[in-house]
Amino acid sequence: MDAYDITIVGAGPAGLFATFYAGLRQMKVKLIDALEEVGGQVAVLYPEKYIYDVPGFRKILAKELVKSMVEQAFQFNPTVVLGERVLSIRKVDGGIFQLDTDKARSHYSKTVLVTAGVGAFSPNKLDAPGVAEYEGKGIFYFVKDKQLFKDKRLLIVGGGDSAVDWALNFSNWAKKVTLVHRRDVFRAHEGSVAELMKCGAEVKLFYEVKRVIGDGKWVKKAVIYDNRTKEETTIDVDSILVNIGFRADLGPIRNWGLEIKGREIKTNGRMETNIPGVYVAGDLAGQVDSVKLNLIATGYAQAAMAVNVAKNFIDPTAKIFPGHSSEMKM
Ligand SMILES: Cc1cc2nc3c(=O)[nH]c(=O)nc-3n(C[C@H](O)[C@H](O)[C@H](O)COP(=O)(O)OP(=O)(O)OC[C@H]3O[C@@H](n4cnc5c(N)ncnc54)[C@H](O)[C@@H]3O)c2cc1C
Known part of the structure; x- marks a missing residue:
């Protein structure tokens, strides 16, 4: 059994900084x-x-x-496993934790740090004929690469911060931006909405997507309709960006035997959970008697604390305080 000193579940900011810190503390x-x-x-x-x-x-x-965090986190050559969702954690022989994933693999570790944020998340899907067929072929739920939309006709669906921010972001980048929103009230920040109305994007309120049409390879048109009059309009599009929210799912984490309230795992000032050897940091951490701030900076600090406490857990002779990195030979 190849047991690691620490296994970090979740590679968001908290998990990445924890990975760096564990390397700094010479942990596997x-x-x-x-x-x-x-x-x-x-x-x-x-x-x-x-x-x-x-x-x-x-x-x-x-x-x-993200690029900078990765550069810092991976300098000590951690083992990185992507595309695997941890389904269960349980103690096996010798107090080692066994983590089983959805890829039917098991990982073994002396300690576990859960930095799973809001859980595994997925975007709310647009429910209209043709959408599933053209997902990834012109229809996107996330912006991975702005270049894809350069000088293109872009339809954005949604009325929250993401939809409005992207419409603003692309107004001078895409050839044409059309935003459809099913109501006349936005969830987005009111300052952004005011900017949206001036940015040159065509904003169609009370409009929804009826269906999308493509040539088999890529989306070409969207049929949108006024949900008050049912009148339909067909527009030419090169891409459709759907930003109608996302759902986050803690899913299996709820069954790991951890004390969970709402979306938080209960922890103390040392980032320990109710299971000795299992720690939590980042958005998922619900620190008793502390102010809850779901911020990157907060997650960094909690990650450092969790790793240093875990180091001392597996080696009680090791100090919790790591010393100053400025005085280390790196
Ligand atoms: C639109 C938006 C804007 C924001 N702007 C700011 C800002 O300006 N400043 C700021 O400080 N914060 C901002 N935040 C908040 C910030 O992004 C979060 O606080 C931060 O990402 C939390 O980091 P984390 O590492 O705890 O979790 P996350 O970033 O949520 O990462 C958790 C990771 O765990 C993985 N995971 C979950 N469950 C499992 C499992 N069972 N097995 C394996 N992997 C799993 C997920 O796939 C995910 O990659 C913003 C958030 C949003 C949504």
């Missing part, structure tokens, strides 16, 4: 994520947005932050 570390890419919410939900409250950066594009 494994990082597992259900997604095929690292970065968690930052990579999946808002890669093209600027973040202004990460220590050390006046502002940084989310995807650039």
